[in-house]
Amino acid sequence: xxxxxxxxxxxxxxxxxxxxxxxxxxxxxxxxxxxxxxxxxxxxxxxxxxxxxxxxxxxxxxxxxxxxxxxxxxxxxxxxxxxxxxxxxxxxxxxxxxxxxxxxxxxxxxxxxxxxxxxxxxxxxxxxxxxxxxxxxxxxxxxxxxxxxxxxxxxxxxxxxxxxxxxxxxxxxxxxxxxxxxxxxxxxxxxxxxxxxxxxxxxxxxxxxxxxxxxxxxxxxxxxxxxxxxxxxxxxxxxxxxxxxxxxxxxxxxxxxxxxxxxxxxxxxxxxxxxxxxxxxxxxxxxxxxxxxxxxxxxxxxxxxxxxxxxxxxxxxxxxxxxxxxxxxxxxxxxxxxxxxxxxxxxxxxxxxxxxxxxxxxxxxxxxxxxxxxxxxxxxxxxxxxxxxxxxxxxxxxxxxxxxxxxxxxxxxxxxxxxxxxxxxxxxxxxxxxxxxxxxxxxxxxxx
Numbered sequence: 001x002x003x004x005x006x007x008x009x010x011x012x013x014x015x016x017x018x019x020x021x022x023x024x025x026x027x028x029x030x031x032x033x034x035x036x037x038x039x040x041x042x043x044x045x046x047x048x049x050x051x052x053x054x055x056x057x058x059x060x061x062x063x064x065x066x067x068x069x070x071x072x073x074x075x076x077x078x079x080x081x082x083x084x085x086x087x088x089x090x091x092x093x094x095x096x097x098x099x100x101x102x103x104x105x106x107x108x109x110x111x112x113x114x115x116x117x118x119x120x121x122x123x124x125x126x127x128x129x130x131x132x133x134x135x136x137x138x139x140x141x142x143x144x145x146x147x148x149x150x151x152x153x154x155x156x157x158x159x160x161x162x163x164x165x166x167x168x169x170x171x172x173x174x175x176x177x178x179x180x181x182x183x184x185x186x187x188x189x190x191x192x193x194x195x196x197x198x199x200x201x202x203x204x205x206x207x208x209x210x211x212x213x214x215x216x217x218x219x220x221x222x223x224x225x226x227x228x229x230x231x232x233x234x235x236x237x238x239x240x241x242x243x244x245x246x247x248x249x250x251x252x253x254x255x256x257x258x259x260x261x262x263x264x265x266x267x268x269x270x271x272x273x274x275x276x277x278x279x280x281x282x283x284x285x286x287x288x289x290x291x292x293x294x295x296x297x298x299x300x301x302x303x304x305x306x307x308x309x310x311x312x313x314x315x316x317x318x319x320x321x322x323x324x325x326x327x328x329x330x331x332x333x334x335x336x337x338x339x340x341x342x343x344x345x346x347x348x349x350x351x352x353x354x355x356x357x358x359x360x361x362x363x364x365x366x367x368x369x370x371x372x373x374x375x376x377x378x379x380x381x382x383x384x385x386x387x388x389x390x391x392x393x394x395x396x397x398x399x400x401x402x403x404x405x406x407x408x409x410x411x412x413x414x415x416x417x418x419x420x421x422x423x424x425x426x427x428x429x430x431x432x433x434x435x436x437x438x439x440x441x442x443x444x445x446x447x448x
Contacts, residue, residue, distance in 0.1 A: 175383020
């Protein structure tokens with residue numbers, strides 16, 4: 001007997017087919033099984049609750065018994081956990097590695113080309129840096145995590161930059177409904193940055209830019225190197241640090257370091273946040289976690305905070321990025337359920353919930369998922385994170401790129417960028433000697 005295929009049924013069938021393409025691994029209640037997942041322990045208060053809610057709702061719908069662990073990145077505990085699970089061939093089914101791990105564990109993580117192709121068909125392109133890190137050897141071995149993925153633009157005290165340097169950052173990068181001053185944006189260069197830093201230092205409230213070997217320090221320094229075209233190793237693996245661009249950048253860094261706090265060489269990822277929240281600092285380069293904590297612990301600091309784009313250098317305006325990823329172990333006993341959850345986590349609906357829960361800290365890896373209302377609505381002040389998602393004129397890049405990924409990983413984890421700046425700015429070494437030292441380090445990295 002034929003059945004009428006009316007418009008409503010056509011719409012329902014089309015929607016079901018679309019969902020099936022995006023979530024092709026949903027299990028039946030008879031075969032759902034158990035799933036154990038490990039996520040990064042979020043800096044922003046309350047953000048983990050959204051992850052728990054999204055996972056438990058998915059698990060309840062698909063009859064999966066799920067266990068969720070949140071593991072801190074402090075002391076590299078998350079990465080050490082992932083390394084231990086690789087050796088033991090047991091642990092969690094799905095884990096959340098940071099930027100360099102997908103390439104390091106490419107042979108151990110389950111390929112997720114199918115999930116990524118379906119997601120990109122729906123949401124469009126990812127940022128090139130996401131592909132550089134998550135698709136080694138031409139195959140996706142991890143999907144871009146929403147939670148934890150971040151850029152680290154300037155985060156400044158509105159009143160202090162206005163008082164000490166005459167710079168109104170809310171006019172330069174306006175909030176929702178406002179009109180940004182294009183000329184001010186064009187003038188927002190690294191040269192302007194150091195001028196403002198000098199004036200804030202003179203006013204008793206310097207910029208807080210770490211020179212340690214942890215991520216916050218390495219990321220802002222990497223953006224400075226990129227902006228000057230100071231490439232350490234090119235995409236072919238050639239050592240290219242000995243260049244006029246590197247010399248120009250290091251000479252600039254000598255001037256900048258003179259007006260930073262004296263102990264920045266020993267800072268870790270918590271130091272710049274504490275420096276800002278305490279009221280000492282006029283500017284740091286960080287995701288909105290410092291502002292989010294200030295909302296709770298130092299409300300006067302929070303309501304006087306504004307986040308805006310990185311300065312521009314001779315080679316462009318670079319947003320220092322640090323993506324996280326979600327990956328599935330090949331040894332997972334329930335890869336089907338893990339893939340279903342992974343597809344759910346990177347969906348638009350889940351992404352928007354994560355962004356809201358983190359007060360705009362989290363950044364999806366898909367370019368089209370940067371229109372969520374959270375960035376326009378959170379406060380105080382309203383619009384504080386409106387300019388946090390990178391604008392089209394910014395190049396989203398990770399420190400160490402475009403070197404071959406195993407070389408870039410060494411450059412990053414050894415903190416070569418901050419070491420070079422510290423040598424010329426803190427230790428008094430010459431620019432030429434610093435470049436010669438870096439050249440030897442890089443030659444060793446490229447031989448590995």
